[in-house]
Amino acid sequence: MKSCFATRFLRALSFAALSLGVGLATANACSVCGVAKEEARGAYYATTAVMSFLPLCMIGAVIYYLIKKTRSQRD
Secondary structure, three states, rough: OOOOHHHHHHHHHHHHHHHHHHHHHOOOOOOOOOOOOOOHHHHHEEEHHHHHHHHHHHHHHHHHHHHHHHHHHOO
């Protein structure tokens, strides 16, 4: 039996809403967001910066590799 698009869409939407709700509930349990010590706050900001820029650097490295590979194949 084939399920229609609307049924699959509603299942996916409800799963996403449930996942988001669980994720938001666990986000409130973060113990370092309200840290009072300056050393820990600096470590928190540094870790946040690394986690933010690392995926961008990885994507850039893949794009650079692909461009370099296609240029070497043309020559």
